[in-house]
Amino acid sequence: DTAVSQTPKYLVTQMGNDKSIKCEQNLGHDTMYWYKQDSKKFLKIMFSYNNKELIINETVPNRFSPKSPDKAHLNLHINSLELGDSAVYFCASSQDHTEAFFGQGTRLTVV
Amino acid sequence: KQEVTQIPAALSVPEGENLVLNCSFTDSAIYNLQWFRQDPGKGLTSLLLIQSSQREQTSGRLNASLDKSSGRSTLYIAASQPGDSATYLCAVPYGGSQGNLIFGKGTKLSVKP
Numbered sequence: 001d002t003a004v005s006q007t008p009k010y011l012v013t014q015m016g017n018d019k020s021i022k023c024e025q026n027l028g029h030d031t032m033y034w035y036k037q038d039s040k041k042f043l044k045i046m047f048s049y050n051n052k053e054l055i056i057n058e059t060v061p062n063r064f065s066p067k068s069p070d071k072a073h074l075n076l077h078i079n080s081l082e083l084g085d086s087a088v089y090f091c092a093s094s095q096d097h098t099e100a101f102f103g104q105g106t107r108l109t110v111v
Numbered sequence: 112k113q114e115v116t117q118i119p120a121a122l123s124v125p126e127g128e129n130l131v132l133n134c135s136f137t138d139s140a141i142y143n144l145q146w147f148r149q150d151p152g153k154g155l156t157s158l159l160l161i162q163s164s165q166r167e168q169t170s171g172r173l174n175a176s177l178d179k180s181s182g183r184s185t186l187y188i189a190a191s192q193p194g195d196s197a198t199y200l201c202a203v204p205y206g207g208s209q210g211n212l213i214f215g216k217g218t219k220l221s222v223k224p
Contacts, residue, residue: 033211041198043155043214048206055206090154092212097142097162097204100212104154 003027006091006103013081014111021076021106023091029101032074034066035090037105043090049074081110113138113205117215124191125223132186132218134201139179145212146175146186147200155200159186191222 004025013019025032031050037043047066048055054066063079078085088107094100114137124130134144143162147155159175161168161184168175174187184201198219202212 040216042216043200043202043212045211045213048211055211092155099145099157099160100202100204101157102147102155107152 003101004091004093004103006089006106008106009104010107010109012109012111015081015083017081018077018079019081019108020078021089021091021108023074023076023103024072025091025093025101026072027093027095027101029093029095030071031094032068033092033094033100034074034076035092035102037088037090039087046076046089047074078108081108083110086110113141113203113213115201115203115213115215117199117201117218119218120216121219121221123221123223126191126193128191128222129187129189130191130220132188132199132201132220134184134186134215136182136184136203136213138205139182141179141203143204144175144177144184145202145204146173146184147202149198149200149217151197158199188220191220193222193224196220196222 007022033048034046046060065077068074088105090105091103116135118133145160146158159168161177172189177184198217200217202214
């Protein structure tokens with residue numbers, strides 16, 4: 001039973017398109033996150049979200065927006081995709097000060 | 112501003128060796144520190160979470176230590192195996208939320224048969 005699942009695993013799209021990545025967690029956690037892992041494998045947080053607060057990393061372009069239909073889901077919408085958006089995107093969830101769990105990642109390639 | 116550094120960036124050892132991976136952080140006011148493993152093309156697997164009140168945490172052949180005052184953690188892997196080959200990442204939370212993690216750049220471990 002996968003704790004944090006993301007779809008799709010791979011996404012290839014053209015510049016200028018709008019795309020979404022879905023994330024679901026079945027751990028009952030209150031908070032979910034999106035991370036970006038760049039070509040140098042460095043992981044950096046993009047957003048954290050719970051039912052009270054959305055925290056956005058100031059370096060994230062406003063073309064990126066998280067949408068949470070309910071506590072178990074946090075989807076990532078990206079508008080007007082650019083070549084530099086190519087990366088691996090990870091969803092994660094956590095509860096209080098216990099372990100954070102990560103999904104398997106979505107490899108986005110913009111051509 | 113919290114920064115996390117991992118040394119070495121890469122490590123290659125023969126099978127059976129014991130090894131130590133290092134992680135340092137600049138701000139000692141942390142709740143805990145988490146070690147992850149990432150296999151090529153895969154997601155992150157949580158290995159150990161060590162709370163700020165703990166000095167050690169063990170899971171199988173893995174042992175993580177934490178010295179908050181000096182801003183250091185080590186991950187000790189005993190009797191390494193080729194299956195241990197992966198990138199090991201340490202991370203500390205900030206902003207009061209466990210998942211707001213600041214990661215180091217990782218240590219890429221290769222265990223040769």
